[in-house]
Amino acid sequence: MNTPTADTLALQYIDYRCTNRVATITLNRPEKRNALNYEMVSQLKQAFDIAENDDECKIIILKAAGPVFCSGADLEYLQQLEGNSYAENLEDSTHLMQLLHLIYTLKKVVIAQVNGHAIASGCGLATVCDFAYTVPSAQFGYTEVKIGFLPAIVKVFLLRKIGEAKAKELLLTGDLISAEKAKTFGLVNEVVPEEELEMRVRELAERLCVQxxxxxxxxxxxxxxxxxxxxxxxxxxxxxxxxxxxxxxxxxxxxxxxxxxxxxxxx
Incomplete structure (x- = not known):
């Protein structure tokens, strides 16, 4: 099957568009705080695959609709996993792993435009991007240990990005940190006023395209x-x-x- 390419693509949970060599992939499930379920992960993989193979695209921006970037795994989806077998759970966790690995190893630069809280696997999405810009009100963290879960997959990327000491603080406490602390940790590159976020991210993307x-x-x-x-x-x-x-x-x-x-x- 040929990989589809398009200037715009609207899926159930994801929007894709490309203008002036900059592709924008938007998490579009604001009523659920852009929480991830199996279908949303599938659609993200599809959108990034399209962007990587889109000859008109040079830089990618990952952003979100609504006030929250991504709140992590969908709670209703987590409830469904309670009855899964080990094989089913492994397939599901591999599905998420493939998305994070895809973004991390993508041939094109990916910029996270984090307009609000990025929690658990939502924080993982920001972590695997090449750049991350955020707003002062956003909070970041891996809260998995608070519900008896493991931040197993994102840990691999987080250790590479910020080192063992800071990763342990985030992963073992499960506490949320402010945008400014996320910057000092190296989790994000810049904290900018909310009204400037889109412009600053777009400026970076267009500068990378040109220079x-x-x-x-x-x-x-x-x-x-x-x-x-x-x-x-x-x-x-x-x-x-x-x-x-x-x-x-x-x-x-x-x-x-x-x-x-x-x-x-x-x-």
Whole structure:
């Protein structure tokens, strides 16, 4: 089956649109505080797959409708899981894992526009994005331990992003933290006034579109993910190989030529 591409796509819980090379994926379940259920995770995977394969898209913004970014797992959905077998629960948790891994390893840069609280797996969505901008009133946290659950999947990404000490504070207390503390932890990049959030995120997305090579950003993102898994010597060898390969790309040769000749680089 061919992957669909479109300037706009409306699913039951997700909206997708692409304008001026910036794709916007919107969580659109505000009446449930954009809580995640199986269908919503499926639709997010579909939207990110479309964005990755959309030739008109260079940068992706993940945002949400309503006052809450994402409150985590849908409570009604959690109730349904009580009767599941281990195999059914494993399939379901793998489904969420695949979404977070997809965003983290996506070839294109993803910016989280966090307009409100991001809790549990909702915080996980923000964590796996490459950038996160938020508002002063937003709270962040992984509350799973408070209900006897485990922040197992998001932990893998959180440890990479903010380190063990800060991850332990978040994961073992289950407490919510303010947007400013989330910034000091490295969980978000910027805290901006609510009325400026959309403009600031859009400015970043459009700046990345204009000033950076898509190919270079893709490989840089891949390198960041890969080298952390390798021993030092292997990581350096892998980085040297990617460096050598990059020199032969059209983007690199065009960029160096333009730089040396003091010409504007058009990406």
């Amino acid at each position: 950076n090579s898509a190919q270079a950003m893709e490989v840089t993102k891949e390198l960041i993910a890969m080298v952390q898994e390798l021993p030092l010597k292997e990581a350096l060898e892998y980085a040297a190989e990617r460096n050598a390969l990059a020199r032969a790309t059209d983007d690199c040769q065009s960029g160096i030529h333009a730089f040396l000749n003091k010409q504007p680089i058009i990406w």
